[in-house]
Amino acid sequence: MGQLTGGVAHDFNNLLTPIVGTLDMLQRRGVGGEREQRLISGAMQSAERAKTLVQRLLAFARRQPLQTEPVDLAKLVGDMGDLLASTTGPQIRVVVDAPEHLPAAIADQNQLEMALLNLSVNARDAMLEGGTIRISVSLEVVDESHRCKLPADHYLCLCVADTGTGMDAATLARAVEPFFSTKGVGKGTGLGLSMVHGLASQLNGALTIQSSPGLGTSVELWLPRSAAEPTAALRIVEASEPRLSRGTALLVDDEELVRASTAYMLAELGYRVIEAASGEEAMQLVANREPFDLLVTDHLMPGINGTDLARVVRTSRPGIGILLVSGYAERDGLDPELPRLTKPFRKSELAASLAQLRGES
Template sequence: MTELKAGRSLVLRDVAAELSSDEGRDMFHAIGIDAIVCCPLIKDGRLAAMMAVHQDQARDWAPHEVDLIKEVVDRCWAHVERIGAEARLRASEERLRLAVDNAEVGFWDVDLTGDKLIWAARTRALFGIAPDTPVTLKDFYDGLHPDDLQMTAAAFDAARDPARRALYDVEYRTVGREDGVVRWVAAKGRGIFDEDGRCVRVAGTVLEITARREAQDALSELNATLEARVESAVREREEAQEALRHSQKMEAMGQLTGGVAHDFNNLLTPIVGSLDMLQRKGIGNEREQRLIAGAAQSAERAKTLVQRLLAFARRQPLQPVPVNIATLVEGMGSLVASTTGPQIRVVLDAPTDLPPAKADPNQLEMAILNLAVNARDAMPDGGTLRVTASAETIGEAHRSGLPNGPYVRLSVADTGAGMDAETLTRAVEPFFSTKGIGKGTGLGLSMVHGLASQLGGALVIQSRPGVGTNVELWLPQSAGTADTGPTPEPAATMKTSGTALLVDDEPLVRMSTAEMLSDLGYEVIEADSGEEAMRIMAHGRQFDLLVTDHLMPGMVGTDLIKQVRALQPGTPALLVSGYAENAGLDPTLPRLTKPFRIGELAACLRQITA
């Protein structure tokens, strides 16, 4: 055993004569061995295995027999080790293949001596070539993106240059030969040189990096445009804040204007009513009549001013009905032409098949007239005023800011001086005017803006200095049928009899209204509040008609009418208001807007008492 561990062969010619009992003689005899030659295999300094030739009787082994046995043993061990190495190599290659397949890495090998190109299936796929298709170095160069060809070729030349022997490390794009797909590829490799320094081959790996490069490009673009996008976001935020401030300012001005207009209407009601009655009765001499007429004219101008304030505040009492815009525009042609003068050419374009629009015809006529006057003032040397109408359907992100749906667009465009950006942003502010002191109230566009908003539409102004202005009034289409008949005049003064309960918290308003009712033949019972009116009823006073203000301290007019009719069903009632407060109002209640004349009061009473 010592000989074997030392790597020397064991030769026994006669086991019985050469071995003692404790050296294994009995073991050899038990298995029928009387002569043996053992050749050891030493690995890493240790006895790894043995191969033996034996015989069942003593034998004198000749030297050439021992040498033959040793040669056979050496060849056998060499074969066994080669088979093992091949098995291990196959296992290693399989593990490598699995790792490469899972990592989606492709191999490549350029045999420069034999001018051959060896590509794995994955490598072919990166060039858009089928797995079994033969490839050459020309296929490699033909598959490169034109913008990356020169750079990639230079890197390959550097890798096979004996003087440089550079690492082939490059990223390039391929254009698939069969599928035309552009892919980004990362390739790495090295040249292999012989003893003479010649490059015999260049081999390496390729990996698709399309997703990574796209992400890098997106990040680069993001970084490159970050500053611009931040500036844009800041600008949009400032614009939004400015729009919010403007909206809040307009809302605050609207609330203030509406309240002031309501108070003005209460002041104008006794003035307009009293002057109207004085004119109807012909009181005073000719000079006094002229003074009364002048005062009445001023009161009417003040009434119009208050109506414009209410229009801006979106609190004017509207009577929206289906309106035939074509008929309305056509009917205003002569009035617009006479208002603008002979130097301005007026063009009307409103198709007769337009759908009806939801609007108050009287207020809409006033709006068109206001826009025509503005256009005239913008064209002192003459020009063209074009009034057009069309049916439109609004989609997403429309310039009007209105919800999607069908609308009628009414446009009043001029070829005048136009407005700069600063003027345009303030155009609809009340009392803002560029016409100079005493030449305009600054309420024309404000009134149109308020009218459009109150009707559920919008006002859009487009203007350029030196080019002109186009004002668009967008009105919702109406499902009803437009009334093409003439607008009725206020009913004439009538004489009747009966008792009217008049309720108003303003003494002057109550006084002038009582005079009108008396002049119409009514006996008048006055009350300064809804609560006092209910106390009058509780004391048994009878009346045939209820005329009440709406906005009063305590009980409002609509609640008073409900309580009166609960106690005295069917009582005719007229609601009088300084401005339209539609919230909570019964739309069937007859209403009269302050200030009013006796003829307008008579017309309303005729309707509710007929």
């Protein structure tokens, strides 16, 4: 099931990439009048919702791209307090219990924020007449008999508890199944808890749920403790339009529409673009000493994949900037040292990745 879901999500990401890229370009250029821009904006919102749905599918399949780092859970929860309160509405009281000076957890901050938001929305939906959501962070000692079934050690526990209707045993047994929902048709994808469960598994953690009818629900996300300090957040700004040529970019992708939209973005960012439809075609260009200053390549392609191509280029042409584009976190053959950009992406995200390659702030 996970392999099927991951494969479908990968193909869907390839379909979304040119859609998001083209809509982004139409928005930035102000194409059409007010009515057309409103329609474009609506289409972009739908595309972003589709992107979020794909991320949840990838999380369930345990194939979403993760950027793990030491994360200060107390700070994360504190920073999201206002957002969670506004999301859950005035009938819901949000209480945060996150003591300072806890060790960091090994996690992906962006995915963790999405997981916390999903859990809070689930809690809100279980309290139609209002109630309290308590979000807490603690350092816990886990032994072999612990309910999370993790190896004995110290773990960070992020808990979201509500005073809602709770779940009976039958519902609780199916809670993390993909597409299982008690919210009714059109009111939920049934991927919220399965996404959090998949994320926990990817991070070598666990998800536990305790619930009883009429007594509310407590969802616990258990994460490994990090020995390192949390890293400072990077400030990413919109790249300004270049006035001079950035050089030549070799763009490699087997999907023609993805290649076309990416080539357009690169051209707008000041690059002359050489396109290749496969790793083999790109290898031939390298062998023929075709000059280029940047390699932007998809990873998952028939034949020579992007990682193997990048290794050849890095060996034969030291100093060339390399950006690997990936629809999801393919485990086999990925080089963790290569900078990566996840599909689908906007021009601003591509520009930010390229600016980091160049060492710009």
